[in-house]
Amino acid sequence: MKNDKRVLAFDIGGTKIASGIIKLSEKGYEIFDYQKIPTPKNKKAIINLIVEMALNQKKNGGFKKIRIGIAGQIDNKKGTVIFSPNIKDLKNVNFKKDIQVKISEDVEIENDVKCFALAERKFGKARKYDNVVFLTIGTGIGGAIQVAGNLYRGANNIAGEFGHMTIFSEGKKCECGKVGCWEQYASGRAIENLYDELFGKQKKAKDIALDSKKGLKKDMKVIKQTAEYFAVGLVNIINTVNPEAIIISGSVSKQKEIIDLAKKRALQKTLIPGRNTKIIISDLGDEAILIGAGL
Ligand SMILES: [Zn+2]
Numbered sequence: 001m002k003n004d005k006r007v008l009a010f011d012i013g014g015t016k017i018a019s020g021i022i023k024l025s026e027k028g029y030e031i032f033d034y035q036k037i038p039t040p041k042n043k044k045a046i047i048n049l050i051v052e053m054a055l056n057q058k059k060n061g062g063f064k065k066i067r068i069g070i071a072g073q074i075d076n077k078k079g080t081v082i083f084s085p086n087i088k089d090l091k092n093v094n095f096k097k098d099i100q101v102k103i104s105e106d107v108e109i110e111n112d113v114k115c116f117a118l119a120e121r122k123f124g125k126a127r128k129y130d131n132v133v134f135l136t137i138g139t140g141i142g143g144a145i146q147v148a149g150n151l152y153r154g155a156n157n158i159a160g161e162f163g164h165m166t167i168f169s170e171g172k173k174c175e176c177g178k179v180g181c182w183e184q185y186a187s188g189r190a191i192e193n194l195y196d197e198l199f200g201k202q203k204k205a206k207d208i209a210l211d212s213k214k215g216l217k218k219d220m221k222v223i224k225q226t227a228e229y230f231a232v233g234l235v236n237i238i239n240t241v242n243p244e245a246i247i248i249s250g251s252v253s254k255q256k257e258i259i260d261l262a263k264k265r266a267l268q269k270t271l272i273p274g275r276n277t278k279i280i281i282s283d284l285g286d287e288a289i290l291i292g293a294g295l
Contacts, residue, residue, distance in 0.1 A: 006032075008054055008063040011112060011289040012046065012070045014086025014139055015039055018286070019053055021063060022294030028123060029291055033057070042089045043098075051102045065106035068095070069115035069293040071142065073158055076110050085140060085175035113142035113160065114151055115292030116282075120247055121146060122295055124284045129244040133237050135162065138250035140175070141183040141233075145241060163187070167232050185229035186262075188252050195222045209255040227261035234266035238274040249282035 005025065011018040020034040035053075040046050050068070057063055072084030079096025096107045117134040120126035126134070126146065134144040141163030145152040152159050163183035164176050171180025172193075184190055191205040199218055212219035237246065252258060263279045270277070282288065 006061070006063040007294040008057050008066045009290045009293040010050060010066070010068040011115070011293060012068060012087070013039065013112070014071060014084075017046070017049065018290055020287070020290055021057065021061070022291060024294060029294065031287055031290065033060070034287070034290075039087060041087075043087075043093050046087070046090070047095070047098050047102070050099055054103055054105060065108070066099070067293040068107070068109045069112040069289045070095070070109055071112045071140075073161070074109055074111045076108070076114075076153075076157055079107065079109050081109070083176075110293065111142075111144070111157070112136070112289045113144040114153075115289045115295075116142075116249060116284075117144040117146055117151060117292065118295045119284055119288045119292035120282060121149070123291065124247070124282055124288070125280050126245065126247055129278075131241075131243045131245075133160070133162075133241055133243040133246045135246060135248045136250040137187055137230075137248060137252035139189050140187050142250075143237075145243075162233060162237060165233060165236055167229070167236075182229070182233040186226060186233055186252075188250075190229070191222060191226050191252070194225060195219075198222065205252070206255075209257065213257060223255075223257055224261065227258045228265060230258060230262035231265035231269065234262060234279070235269045238266065238270045238277050242274060243277060245278040245280055247280050247282050249284070249288060253281050 005023055007022045009022045016036050017039050018036045021032040023030045070081055073082040075082055080094045081090040084090040095109050099107050113134055113136050116136055126132045130149050132146040136142040143160040143162035145160045164181045166180045167182050168180035172184040173179050174181035174184050188205040191208055195203050195208055208219045208222055212223040267275050
């Protein structure tokens with residue numbers, strides 16, 4: 001098999017690592033050897049895992065380069081993970097170098113939501129728009145900004161970290177070290193925390209959403225409140241970035257009730273010209289970050 005268009009891609013998240021060989025062509029993309037495994041807790045184990053998978057893949061058809069999407073703040077030029085809120089051991093780690101010491105391959109890393117944005121722009125619903133904000137809402141909230149068709153990185157590659165917009169000056173503590181961040185109020189984890197705070201009981205976000213749909217009062221209260229908080233962030237994004245579209249993925253994006261309610265509330269509250277912003281759910285699925293890493 002010719003390996004010149006094959007990229008070994010990884011999507012490293014707080015709970016799982018997805019990997020696969022991405023083959024890009026004029027027609028689109030193909031994914032081979034897709035795998036999902038739990039994320040090891042320390043950096044050494046993560047790096048060893050990537051090296052081991054790369055060595056296996058070399059015997060098995062080969063690849064041209066390794067591309068990695070990671071949740072957190074990334075210096076993509078140096079290949080350093082500055083901070084990854086859900087993998088605490090990845091702090092100021094030169095990931096690229098640490099891998100290349102063990103296996104001499106072409107390695108690049110990038111923030112996972114920026115990978116998602118690249119995949120959306122090439123193959124997803126973002127194809128129709130030039131100015132787009134991307135949000136992934138799962139355990140936390142990640143974001144990316146596309147301006148006139150290109151990723152906007154800002155001075156230090158952290159542009160689009162909407163999850164850490166302060167929405168309460170003396171709010172809940174966040175993994176980033178600040179307080180009152182948006183992701184403490186509108187993420188999957190936030191839904192579970194709010195339920196626990198209000199009713200003293202632990203319940204999974206997807207069960208809360210399900211029971212809210214069935215009309216259970218407690219669950220409805222949590223979902224409504226979360227949608228309100230979600231709307232606050234959307235208003236801030238629309239009023240500051242003024243995108244044509246906001247494209248959303250992640251587990252919370254599957255909760256139509258929250259998205260619909262937040263969308264309605266947000267568009268009522270934004271400046272009048274921002275009210276035609278399209279708020280869209282991505283249809284690329286779980287492999288989007290992997291595809292974007294491949295791109
Ligand atoms: Zn934060």
